[in-house]
Amino acid sequence: MPSSSGPVMDGSTSLETEQLTRRNLEKIDFADGPVWLAAKYNWSHGHSTPTLVGVHGGELTDTYFKPEPKNYKFTWIVRNEDFFALRWGDPSFIRKHIAENGSASYMGGYIIGSETYIPALDYFTAVKDGVNWRYAFERQWLFYKLWGRLTYDPETPDAVFAQQFHQKYGPRGHNLLRAFELASKTPLRIASLFNSTWDHTLYSEGLMALDETTTRYIGVDRLIAQPVLDPAYVSVADYVEGLSRGRRFAADRVTPPVLADQLETDCREALRLVAKIDTRGNTALMYEVADVKTWSHLGLHLAEKLRGATALERFRRGGNDADKARAITHLENALAQWDEVITITRPIYRDMLLTHMIGSSKALQPDAAFHWALIRTQVAQDVEVARTAARR
Numbered sequence: 365m366p367s368s369s370g371p372v373m374d375g376s377t378s379l380e381t382e383q384l385t386r387r388n389l390e391k392i393d394f395a396d397g398p399v400w401l402a403a404k405y406n407w408s409h410g411h412s413t414p415t416l417v418g419v420h421g422g423e424l425t426d427t428y429f430k431p432e433p434k435n436y437k438f439t440w441i442v443r444n445e446d447f448f449a450l451r452w453g454d455p456s457f458i459r460k461h462i463a464e465n466g467s468a469s470y471m472g473g474y475i476i477g478s479e480t481y482i483p484a485l486d487y488f489t490a491v492k493d494g495v496n497w498r499y500a501f502e503r504q505w506l507f508y509k510l511w512g513r514l515t516y517d518p519e520t521p522d523a524v525f526a527q528q529f530h531q532k533y534g535p536r537g538h539n540l541l542r543a544f545e546l547a548s549k550t551p552l553r554i555a556s557l558f559n560s561t562w563d564h565t566l567y568s569e570g571l572m573a574l575d576e577t578t579t580r581y582i583g584v585d586r587l588i589a590q591p592v593l594d595p596a597y598v599s600v601a602d603y604v605e606g607l608s609r610g611r612r613f614a615a616d617r618v619t620p621p622v623l624a625d626q627l628e629t630d631c632r633e634a635l636r637l638v639a640k641i642d643t644r645g646n647t648a649l650m651y652e653v654a655d656v657k658t659w660s661h662l663g664l665h666l667a668e669k670l671r672g673a674t675a676l677e678r679f680r681r682g683g684n685d686a687d688k689a690r691a692i693t694h695l696e697n698a699l700a701q702w703d704e705v706i707t708i709t710r711p712i713y714r715d716m717l718l719t720h721m722i723g724s725s726k727a728l729q730p731d732a733a734f735h736w737a738l739i740r741t742q743v744a745q746d747v748e749v750a751r752t753a754a755r756r
Contacts (some may be wrong), residue, residue: 382427389436397712399436400472401428404467406593408479408563410442411452411584412555413594414461420562437472440465440518445720446553446568446726447551448481449488449713451655452549453506453541458514465563466471466515480563490714494647503651506544513733533649539637540652547659553627554619556594558582564720569601570734571662571721579720581742582696583748588673588749597623620674633661651712658708665701668694680756689712691750699744706737 391400395653404420406412428438442461466474483501499630509528513520522541529537551568556574560566565574573582573590582590588600597618598606606613613619618626634656643650659663672694679687 371639377427379427382425386427389433389620392435394435397435398472400439401436402439402441402475405440408443408445408559409447409555409560409568409593410440411444411552411568413596414457414467415462415594415596415649417593418597420741423457429468433470437470438473439472441475443478443563444476444478444554445563446566448483448500448569448718449716450480450508450569450658450660451504451544451652452548452551453525453544454552454722455510455514455525455541456545457549457552458510462514462518473690474511474515474714476515487649488713488716491647491650491712494645497646518598533621533646535651536643536646536649539641540656543634543637546630546637547656547663549630550627550659550663552668553623554661555745557590557592557597557623558587559591559593567718567720567734569662569713570736570739571666572734572739574720579718581739582744584673584676586748587669594618595744600673600677604674604681607678610680613644620670624670627663627667628668631660631667634660654708654712658705661701661704661708665698665705668698668701669746672698672746676750676753678713680753682755688750688753691753692747695746695750701748702736702740702743709735710737716738730734744754 383690389399389401403424404410406417407420411745416424422516453605462474465471483504486497486500486501486503488500488503489495491613500510506528507523510525511525526538529540533540554571557564560573564579567573567579567698573586575586591601592599596616598613599622600620603613603619638653638656641649641653643653672691675683675687675694676691679685679691711737713734715738718733719732721732721734
């Protein structure tokens with residue numbers, strides 16, 4: 365079996381590399397076949413867009429699929445290097461992913477998981493009283509149940525998963541599947557908006573990315589300039605430049621204002637669905653609801669940040685003082701949403717070691733711990749950037 369990183373491609377040589385790999389694969393006489401060929405979907409951030417942008421190493425042509433292979437099947441490695449503490453579950457994303465990428469006869473299935481995180485020791489949980497799990501993977505039961513059941517049968521209805529919530533929490537779990545589906549779109553949208561490659565280049569759960577040798581919060585200037593992963597998305601810089609040239613964006617393009625509105629709509633609905641759930645006396649339920657709320661406030665934070673970034677870029681490109689004032693207001697609102705995240709998570713989540721924050725020495729550093737509260741000063745810096753902004 366080839367390396368789990370998939371074929372390494374470099375510009376014009378990618379086609380030649382794939383052709384060579386295929387020729388060698390077809391020479392293998394494996395009696396117990398087929399041969400399984402694997403590649404990382406969208407590098408190390410498969411929980412992003414169901415649109416295939418590339419594999420680990422670059423773009424992927426149809427060389428492995430046309431003509432249809434006879435002695436091997438292709439499998440997707442969908443990495444999760446983006447959320448470890450917060451529970452996640454979006455069945456609609458998984459179904460769409462399978463429909464677009466996993467239904468062909470030459471597809472052999474999925475490999476799901478992480479390289480930078482082992483879901484064994486639960487080093488997240490701060491509130492131990494009443495906890496009904498021992499290992500970290502038990503906390504993420506919905507993640508594994510969704511991927512497991514839907515890759516086995518994509519037609520498995522939502523009612524199967526909703527029943528699991530009812531079995532665990534009775535009537536109080538009635539809205540949780542839909543709430544998780546809406547709130548869990550937040551990290552997918554972050555990873556679709558922010559182009560990234562190998563493991564440490566993005567950590568959606570913390571809205572953090574690698575900046576040369578340091579993983580830190582994605583500041584407003586980085587957000588403005590960063591290219592997108594999903595080709596349907598439009599970066600802040602490209603959007604504002606397009607407007608300045610009189611460009612009109614097609615209805616199917618996800619511009620920053622469209623994305624901000626999508627985030628706000630879904631996250632506010634998720635918050636509404638869990639607002640009246642009484643979690644008293646059930647620690648597990650308390651964590652489930654808290655995670656929905658945390659993802660939702662992270663989504664609302666990003667919505668306000670996108671609006672602030674857009675207004676800031678317009679001001680810098682010759683806009684008026686009202687643009688600057690809007691940028692400041694939106695970024696202040698974004699900070700307020702971050703504070704909501706801290707309020708929810710500080711009492712219930714410990715500071716968590718994060719391999720993304722390992723320095724270039726490749727050894728865990730004293731500051732390699734993550735918590736949303738620990739990077740608040742970086743988040744607040746966005747407001748100061750807007751206040752001191754000048755026109756170009």
